[in-house]
Amino acid sequence: MNEMVELGKSLAEVRETFRGGRTRGVAWRKTQLRAIIKFLTDNEDQIFKALEQDLGKHPVEAYRDEVGVVKKSANLALNCVEKWMAPKKGHIPLLFFPSKGEVLPEPFGVVLIFASWNFPISLSLDPLIGAISAGNTVVLKPSELAPACSSFLASALPSYLDPKAIKVIEGGTDIAEQLLQEKWDKIFFTGSPQVGRIVMSAAARHLTPVTLELGGKCPTILDSLSGSSDMEVAVKRIAGAKWGACSGQACIATDYVLVERKNAYILVDLLKKIIQRFYGENLKNLKNLSKIVSKHHFDRVRKLLEDPIVAASIVHGGSVDEENLTIEPTILLDPPLDAEIMTEEIFGPLLPIISLDNIQESIEVINSRPKPLAIYAFTKNEAFKKQILTQTSSGSVTFNDVMVHFVCDTLPFGGVGQSGFGRYHGKYSFDAFSNEKAILQRSFLIELEARYPPWNDFKMQFLRLAYSFNYIGLVLLYLGLKRTSR
Structure with missing residues (x-):
């Protein structure tokens, strides 16, 4: 009961703060952005410890995917927020002469951010940067599945940020459900499509706009490459993105690879060598590999391998360590397309390889499934690139690399269809939390x-x-x- 009372007080305070108007000024926004940068600088070691405790992330991986990426985002917003805030001149047709038009970005108001557990720092703070830049007050709900990071954000952030405008609310599904009962001016959710549907349904009761950053089975197409060095670079990038990003527990990680049959065993052999170099061979002493976040998720991923037909397709790995919640980097060659491993998002260190007679068939395979968050394609064939762009639909397409688009602030990030909707990163984060208000000023002359x-x-x-x-x-x-x- 006391928990509900405190929640009510917190919500009342952020609403009152927004009504007071101070978050609309550029000075407040810049102060909060500088505070986020200072928070990251002062607490880098504590963040690394929390990420190691929750997910087993190495500090280098933690800096690359969590601390560094958020610092970059905050610095960009700090340098650009005045420009983003400024009204933009609107083109007015001659018919309206004499008139003047503008588009003025204004904050939505009080916004709710649900963060995910797989990147618990960056997926909390990156949307927060956008919400602050746009002048909103914020309630941030970190994921309870990353308890060390959630606790750290809740205890440390209030001493850096305006505590009357930005609240960190901890808790499980009961608190999440309570938050969804409230009326918000915007909801930003990162997580699974299943929970995304619940969020969207709750938002519909108040006609609240939502941004849903969901997941999906992101395919990688590996076309025939002219040189062995190009093939090695491509396979290294695939391996690094699959197993080096939270052990495959990332919405933009490669979910499966499509390759011509003649190149399938070349791919498998190269992947084996890179796995050994990056992560080692001994399951009990795997290096640089994050653990599975919880026993529940560990059992879910392990269950994907228990189907005898799927198990028969394993060509590397497959071992599990329940005590340490680790699963060996695992390669499967041609598991059945109707098996659960090929119909559900894997979100773990299992990599199915699907061999095709012709690489053109990859488009048909992709189009037979829900629209993915990202498509990756390694090819030098310009006609094939055009075919991928025009004949498939996805949140993004990256040629000749994997996942790097996520840290490119000048491009929008988001999904389409079941992989979500709405865009953020850089200026797109500011836009995600702003209402573009049209202003038309007319004269009495004509x-x-x-x-x-x-x-x-x-x-x-x-x-x-x-x-x-x-x-x-x-x-x-x-x-x-x-x-x-x-």
């Missing part, structure tokens, strides 16, 4: 009588020409009217 009754043929002709932007026709019509009236 009055177009054709907009008013009584109606006649001249007014019909005038409106037809006006709506077709035929200004020469309007002038001729006016001159003709003047001659007739003489």
Whole structure:
């Protein structure tokens, strides 16, 4: 009961703070952005410890995917927020002369951010940066599945950020459900499609706009590459992105690879060598590999391998360590396309390879499944690139690399269809938490009588020409009217 009372007080305070107006000023926004940068700098070691405790992340991986990426995002927002806030001049047609038009970004108000457990720092703070830049007050709900990171954010952030404008609320599904009962001006959710549907359903009760950053089975297409060095680089990038990003527990990680049959065993052999070099061979002493986040998720991933037909397709790995919640990097060659491992998002260190007679068939395979968050394609064939772009739909496409688009702030990040909707990163984060308010200022000098009754043929002709932007026709019509009236 006390928990509900405290939650109610927190929500009342952030609403009152927004109504007070101080978050709209550039000074407040910049102060909070600087505070996020200082928070990351002061607490880097504690963040690394929390990430190691929750997910077994190495400090280098933690800096690359969590601390460094958020610092970069905060610095960009700090340098650009005044420009982003400024009203943009709108083009006004001659028909409205004399007039002036602008588009003014304004904050939505009080926003709710649900963060995910797989990147518990960056997926909490990166959307927060966008919300702050846009001038909102915020309630942030970290994931309870990363308890060390959640606890650290809840205890440390309030001493850096405005505690009356930004609240960190910890808790499980009961708190999440309570938060969803409230009326928000925007909800930003990162997580699974299943929970995304619940969030969207709750938001619909109040017609609350939502951004859903979900998941999906992101395919990688590996076309025939001309040189062995190019093939080695491609396979290294695939391996690094699959197993080196939270052990495959990432919405943008490669879920499966599509390759021509003649290249399938070349791919498998190269992957084996890279796995040995990156992560080692002994399951009990695997290096640089994050653990599975919980026993529940460990059992879910392990269950994917228990199907005898799927198990028969394992060509490398397959061992599990329940005590340490680790699963060996595992390669499967041609598991059945209707098996669960090929119909559900894996979110773990298992990599199915699907061999095809012709790489063109990869488009058919992708299109037979829900639209993915990202498509990766290694190819030098420009015609094939165009075919991928025009014949598939996805949140993004990256050629000749994997996952790096996530840290490119000048490109929007987000999904389509089941993989989500809405965009963020860089200026797109600011836009995600802003309402673009149209402003039109008119003069009293000219009055177009054709907009008013009584109606006649001249007014019909005038409106037809006006709506077709035929200004020469309007002038001729006016001159003709003047001659007739003489």
